[in-house]
Amino acid sequence: MRIAVIGTGYVGLVAGTCLAESGHDVTCVDVDARKVASLQEGALPIYEPGLEELVRRNARARRLHFSDDVAGAVSPSQVVFIAVGTPPGERGNADLQYVLAAAEQVGRALRHYTVIVDKSTVPVGTAERVREVVRRQTDVEFDVVSNPEFLKEGAALDDFLKPDRVVIGTCSERARKMMADLYAPFVRTENPILFMDPASAELTKYAANAMLALRISFMNDMATLCERVGANVDLVRKGLGADRRIGYAFLHPGVGYGGSCFPKDVRALICTARDAGLELDLLRAVETTNFRQKRLLLAKALKHYGELCDRTFAVWGLAFKPKTDDMREAPSVELIEGLLGKGARVQCHDPVAAPAARSYFGDRVVYAPTCYEAAEGTDGIFLVTEWNEFRRPDLKRLRKLMRQPVIFDGRNVLDPQLARSEGFTYIGVGRD
Incomplete structure (x- = not known):
């Protein structure tokens, strides 16, 4: 299958490389010509264990290419991933300007039926906004799919190649079949592909990160309480984690969470809820605890x-x-x-x-x-x-x-x- 990936940041580079590793012909596109030139020479803009070797191997095999020509990559492709940044806006909401700009470029380049995949972390309703932008640019048939990433930095290759689950948001049977074929090599161990509507897929990503952030902040609050009352958080954590309903993951106290996902996704979910007339007081407390912990x-x-x-x-x-x-x-x-x-x-x-x-x-x-x-x-x-x-x-x-x-x-x-x-x-x- 011919695939284009718009964006060569963390998500785009990992996704494009892993798809090439499974045998597809992948072109990763970036508007930064210097970045593309560096990638063509094998120099990566990020550090991720094992990624450099995988990029070099698939580039040598001519399954993985890098370009700054969006139209040249999109036109022959059956599937186009949009994997550009969604930085926080002034209110903490996800800034979609790069996603929508990419969608406009993709729309102008379509020449045949194409599945356009939102791989960036985006709020509910983005698939429909992307659809509207693309439709204004072309009369060619296409579908827009929400396919959020669940990559942990430091273990991203395993997460993509051997995922816990793959979430696909689409109401199109044609797009569903193409995405099932695309991900079939990665779910041979019976881990599921979860098909749902685009809005549910978009919310699933935010909900997952918010839940993990909640566990971290909860355990940090427990650590503070332990210091006040003379308890030992290590023993408390063991007592909690031994409960099969809870488990040990993300119950390690420390100096708070950071990175590109948890902070901005928690804020974006709070903002999305506020726009819908709902205050997520629990997640606001998660943020407060994390700020204090830092x-x-x-x-x-x-x-x-x-x-x-x-x-x-x-x-x-x-x-x-x-x-x-x-x-x-x-x-x-x-x-x-x-x-x-x-x-x-x-x-x-x-x-x-x-x-x-x-x-x-x-x-x-x-x-x-x-x-x-x-x-x-x-x-x-x-x-x-x-x-x-x-x-x-x-x-x-x-x-x-x-x-x-x-x-x-x-x-x-x-x-x-x-x-x-x-x-x-x-x-x-x-x-x-």
């Missing part, structure tokens, strides 16, 4: 030291989660800005996100090549992102490098008793 480590540091001026701190982890270089709404940003604002010096380390961090902090912080070099001469370490290399550090070595042996464990990944036995002051989230 300031947690700074508050703990102020309580421990009093003044932070002229102190030096290490920050371990810059990306919002491991296995990605995504800094969007990362808790590290709030923490580092807070430390700098209090007159402290910051030495940071992240396995892959340092280049991205420079766009946030420039030369205001020191970028260390290792976590130990980041810790040298510091008054404390803030562990913000739970990369594997931070889970079992050489505490004896750290103790010798630091001016004051203090660890603020924002992800509860270290053993408190072990750290204290090595002479550290250990401060976690909701635990002794």
Whole structure:
């Protein structure tokens, strides 16, 4: 099948590459000619484990192509994915200008029946708006399908190649059959393709992210309560997770969620509900808790030291989660800005996100090549992102490098008793 993917960001690049891996002829399109040239040379704009190798392999096999010519990619294609950004607008609503602009370009390029797929995260009613935009550009027959992505950064290839489920929103039997054929190679393990109307598919994406964000904020509230009443959040989490109705996923307390999905999708869902005359008080509380949680480590540091001026701190982890270089709404940003604002010096380390961090902090912080070099001469370490290399550090070595042996464990990944036995002051989230 000939496929065009409009947008070479996270979703578009992963989707296009995985579809090419399953044997389709895929052209990924971007209006940024320099970005396209870099992709043609094998240089990726994002870090995702395994993606670079997959892109290179399918490009060599001539199944995966990159272009800035929308019409040239769309005209011969049977399926066109729109996978452009939907940044938050002024009210927190999803800004659809790039989706609708792409739809207009696609409409002008249609030459035969085509399935147009909304892959971007979009609010309820977007499929109909895309349909209207395309219809104004062409008399060619087409269908618009909602096919939201459920990719976790750091595990996106597995999520696409072996999905928990595929959600397809369409009322067209012809489009339904084409999408079923397209996704058949990815659901051989009996994980379902869920067919529904476009509005339900659009809402499913937001509902899923909002539920996961809710679990995170709930557990962070429980961690705060544990600190107030002398309970241990690790034990509370085990008691909750053992209940099969609840499970353990997304019940790890920490310094809040970030990234490109949860923050903007929660806000967009609140905005969508408000436009429909409904206030989602529960999700507003989720946001409030998350905002407070991002300031947690700074508050703990102020309580421990009093003044932070002229102190030096290490920050371990810059990306919002491991296995990605995504800094969007990362808790590290709030923490580092807070430390700098209090007159402290910051030495940071992240396995892959340092280049991205420079766009946030420039030369205001020191970028260390290792976590130990980041810790040298510091008054404390803030562990913000739970990369594997931070889970079992050489505490004896750290103790010798630091001016004051203090660890603020924002992800509860270290053993408190072990750290204290090595002479550290250990401060976690909701635990002794």
